[in-house]
Amino acid sequence: MESILARQVKTNMLTFTLRRLNLFIFTMFLLTLLSFGLSFLFPGEQLMNISGQVNATPEQLIILGEQYQTQSNIFQQYFAYVNMLFHGDLGISMASQLSISTEIMSFLPATIELTLVALFIAMLFGIPIGFIAAINHRKVTDNIILSISMIGYSIPVFWLGLLAILVFSIQLGWLPSAGQISLLFEIEHVTGIQFIDILLSNSPYKWQAFQDASAHIFLPACVIALAPATIFVRLARTAMMEVLESQYIRTAKAKGLSFGQIIYNHAIRNAMVHVIRDVGLQFANLVTIAMVTEVIFSWPGIGRWLIESIYQRDHTAIQGGLLALSAFIFIVHIVTDFIYAALNPLARESRHGT
Amino acid sequence: MARDKIYLEEEFPSPLLQLWHNFKETPVVMLGFGCFVFLTILALFSPLITPYASVENHLDFLLLPPAWHNDGNVSFLLGTDNLGRDMLSRLMHGTSLTFGLSFVVVLISLVIGVVIGSFSALTSGIKSSFLNHFLDVILSIPSLLLAIVIVAILGTGLNNTLWAIIMVLIPQFVHITRNAVTEEFRKDYVLASRLDGASSLRILYHSVFPNILEKLISQATLAQSSAILDIAALGFLGLGAQIPMAEWGAMLKNGIDLFYIAPWTVYLPGLAILFAVVATNLVGEGMRHALKVSKEA
């Protein structure tokens, strides 16, 4: 009897993973299709857009033509493009003539570091405040929290970044306003994630470097985290209110459990399950905000690189950057889906739709 | 003998009137609604109201601080920028650009999105499931990123920005219309109309649309606040409206260089954006709250 049950649980997890994998492949297919199509839509020659070789000699053009199959029909061109992608070749940047994949790999970790820290801050503050608002529903605390979160949600992020720099960097001088770490520290660029690089390097000033990097990341991460935090407040509040109205909480009250026990053992667990699902959806929003913030704070991330490429009309870089960024967002989305399925047994069952 | 009808006649207002009645109840929401109406009037009539033209240079009054400062001048109420343009007039003109255009953008994408969405809801099969997956992928790409890419294709400038934002907002409306229409089509009153012989189009127009109108309006307010922020963000990044247009985001971009000597050129446009977005969000929140309350009652 038990082995049947265990097998059932395992097959559920397996089918869930397979369905997610299927979705991932389909999405990557669509994204590469989109990025391939962009090379046609951008102004300029298609071959130059897709490869980035602006100053190619005629012989090099012929070789490129072979690589990208420009003579064949469009399906073969697409397959050639995907083939190049699998080999890690995203072309070279039209502006700097450097390989795009190396540029992306050098900038992406900084963005990952910034967005993950911002996500963490947003969740750390947003979710408990949302829970508190729901528990004090229809009282003053609830209204105050809702008003503040509405204002926080409406502030344009670029303005907030500028104000933050003005107040904290210039007037108060507490926190630095640009870059990942002070130039005095010579930390080798190993992974690109500053904190890991500090731990891996053999500089004698590790602790100071760590402090300095934290100071640099604090302001941009907080600026990014504000809008998502307010969204989390609202999501957590709705989830907790729904949970508190549900039948099993009423039963738990009738069972005689104390208020604290109900909240900690039952309500938070169930509400978190609903919230985690939406966290993955909010990550895309967060990355967008991070892009603009990177420009303001001169953070060496992929957002700033992408926007500079747009100023410079570097079409190959835009294609590659878009693909990399969307793939990153989608992978995070799938990871949160997995966490959600692990927490909530109901989600593993087969469902219609995606 | 038992009598049948002894209860008082109760008058039930139509759903839209009920919505308005519930909407009116929260004072904060009415305040937001008032601000929204104020902004709309400003957007429509700004060329007539502004004290000066928004691009007029007053070379004698460069970088004047707002009137309550010691150096300020009452005839330039909110100061001037580095080319001597009056901040107040530029802000008012910017209302019609940032705020007014966002309204137009939302309206256009609403119409297109609803048409595509209902069409997609009516069809079924491989074509529609492909469309659904395609839509889900597009929706997972953040809106600003997509707008930036479209602007990169079309080139910079306010018109291209508008097209980009329209194209970004359409999938949201398609998604919500498709879900709402599919849900309504499962209900029994649509089945009853069908049994009477109504065609799908007629059911859509007469029965389904009045019922999904509320969801569409709530999504439209969300889309408008995001459209205002997107227009301003693209202006700020230099990809949207260019100087000397008085769009708020572009004004902000212009003000960064003057940050230390003339901080009001940064404060004021940002405050204007904040004000507009808060007003839109209040109206949207009030609408959603009124919807929820009227569904419960």
Next chain:
Amino acid sequence: MNLLDIRNLSIELKSATNPILAVDRVSLTMKEGEVRGLVGESGSGKSLLAQAIVGVLDDKWQVDADRFHWRGNDLMRLSLDERKAIISKDVAMIFQEPMACLDPTMTIEEQLTEAVDCDQLSGFFWQKNQQRKENAISLLHKVGIKQHKVCLKKYPHQLNEALCQRIMIAMALAKRPILLIADEPTAAMESTNQGQIFRLLASLNQLKNMSILLISHDLENVTHWTNTITVMYSGQFVEAGTTKQIFEQPFHPYTRALIDSSPKANMSLPAKSRLMALPGSIPILQHLPIGCRLGPRCPRAQQECVIAPKVQNYHGHQFSCHFSLKGSY
């Protein structure tokens, strides 16, 4: 001595415009070892009454009574929290849709061990955990679930409604209550499973001498399993007495109509004739009639019925009606 003695309990909905009396002066008594049925249509306030006894109503309801005694203790003088503390030790309640009453993210084992009373355990905490598990298994056996190993590891959505209801009863039994309030326990189940649950309740009543307050809208089921019945209509007290009295000699026109509308009573009607039923429907909270709330529907109503009738007692058979059917028997 009565276990539960409630006299003239009223539950009022506090609202800004005009307060609504959802339950209007209802009296209820329960003795030890008694199975009492509380019968009424949906909207008659029986669930509200049960929730008021256990003390799980929202803040928007205000409870007031002339007398609310539990085992001789007067509870009206105490605050809500103290009342809840005293009652929750001896009274347990099970609800209508059992699957929705269980936390979907916890296994049955976790939820059962949570319900086990801490005071009955002794020793260090690992010993307590072991004892909790053993208690949970013995509770499952008490409600007739023999294969406890399989059951404990599952989640609520993997079981069916009858099993979930038995688990709810097991959780209710963990506190060793003296009174079990069952709020429409079988409404969401098929009839075969309904029989199981009722048999379980009856066996609990016989073996442990546990009193049961069985709330239902189905008069047939209730008459089979109960000793005494109280009938409510639209928040008002209608009739109370032993099952035999109510079934064979209903004094109130509403009870009469209830019994007449059951399929058994309609067996002897000629073909193609109308079924016996009261016209109209139960009034909604916004439009409650004054006086006796059955007035607009009652076949025997006259002008005096705008004044709420007082409760009359005839050999233990209580009823509240100006024009009862007592004379016709």
